[in-house]
Amino acid sequence: xxxxxxxxxxxxxxxxxxxxxxxxxxxxxxxxxxxxxxxxxxxxxxxxxxxxxxxxxxxxxxxxxxxxxxxxxxxxxxxxxxxxxxxxxxxxxxxxxxxxxxxxxxxxxxxxxxxxxxxxxxxxxxxxxxxxxxxxxxxxxxxxxxxxxxxxxxxxxxxxxxxxxxxxxxxxxxxxxxxxxxxxxxxxxxxxxxxxxxxxxxxxxxxxxxxxxxxxxxxxxxxxxxxxxxxxxxxxxxxxxxxxxxxxxxxxxxxxxxxxxxxxxxxxxxxxxxxxxxxxxxxxxxxxxxxxx
Numbered sequence: 001x002x003x004x005x006x007x008x009x010x011x012x013x014x015x016x017x018x019x020x021x022x023x024x025x026x027x028x029x030x031x032x033x034x035x036x037x038x039x040x041x042x043x044x045x046x047x048x049x050x051x052x053x054x055x056x057x058x059x060x061x062x063x064x065x066x067x068x069x070x071x072x073x074x075x076x077x078x079x080x081x082x083x084x085x086x087x088x089x090x091x092x093x094x095x096x097x098x099x100x101x102x103x104x105x106x107x108x109x110x111x112x113x114x115x116x117x118x119x120x121x122x123x124x125x126x127x128x129x130x131x132x133x134x135x136x137x138x139x140x141x142x143x144x145x146x147x148x149x150x151x152x153x154x155x156x157x158x159x160x161x162x163x164x165x166x167x168x169x170x171x172x173x174x175x176x177x178x179x180x181x182x183x184x185x186x187x188x189x190x191x192x193x194x195x196x197x198x199x200x201x202x203x204x205x206x207x208x209x210x211x212x213x214x215x216x217x218x219x220x221x222x223x224x225x226x227x228x229x230x231x232x233x234x235x236x237x238x239x240x241x242x243x244x245x246x247x248x249x250x251x252x253x254x255x256x257x258x259x260x261x262x263x264x265x266x267x268x269x270x271x272x273x274x275x276x277x278x279x280x281x282x283x284x285x286x287x288x289x290x291x292x293x
Contacts, residue, residue: 003204004278006211012274013267014218016098023098026108027091028262034087035258041083082120089119091262092269096187099273115187122183122192133175137168177201177208183269184276200279208275215271219264226260 017024093116094109141164148157182197189196201208 003282004207004211004275006207006275007214009211009271009274009278010214010218010267012099013095013215013263013270016095016266016270017263020098023105023108024262024266025259026110027094027266028259030108030110031091031262031265032255032258034090038084038087085123086116086120089116089123091265092183093119093187095266095269096184096273099270100184100188100277115190118186118190118192119183122186125192125194126179126182129175129179130172134168134172137164137171141165141168173209174205177205177212180208180212181272181276181279184273188276188280200276204275204279208272211271211275215267218267222260222264222267226256229256 090110090112093111097104097109097111097115141161144160144164145157148154148160178201179194179197181200182192182194185197185200186192
């Protein structure tokens, strides 16, 4: 009976980038096209009023004005967020498909259908769970703190705030890790089930935590590489003295940014996908006693 290796799972995205560079480039091009579409939606569907409000947000210090802008724009922001999540789901599902169904390689694993739509629902469920896990305990801490302050126990309240913040952070991390395979489980098994995901990650918290920690370190190194490449391009363009070359370097960085972001997305999405694949294979493997017979 086997289990998954945190190191191998965290490196799955790196291996995929090495094995399928053209596929990753196709995902980066898709991501760049999505950014263009999103920009056009903001520019044409919502016009200059959105830009006016954004500019006002950056320079006003009036709290009532800030609240008024947010309240006025909530109907605009929610569809934009939903649209962005829907677009990103297309690439996320393509990455998961490349890990667990590598034979479905046509169109660089990109599809638009029910599997992508389910990921939008997964995102909504994740937001609700995060809200419950963090907001409710935080609200309880605020009530306890208010009670302690009213009793004059200021020093005790400080300890409660520190320990409570640590507890809420730990609870959020624990819940986040236990439900971190929800996206890949929903994709691979065709249905959203918190119970299934919870059972799959049972007894694997520390392995999964180590996997995500290593994956985040790798994505940080990708960010460092992006900074180095941008610096090299800027130095080759002659710095800020040559306006034409500076414009070309800016364009190069604009085109490279989606690639580096896509590589980071591949790393962070392929890791849990590989973890699911290996854990699922472990479930299907025969028990040692049965294998001996």
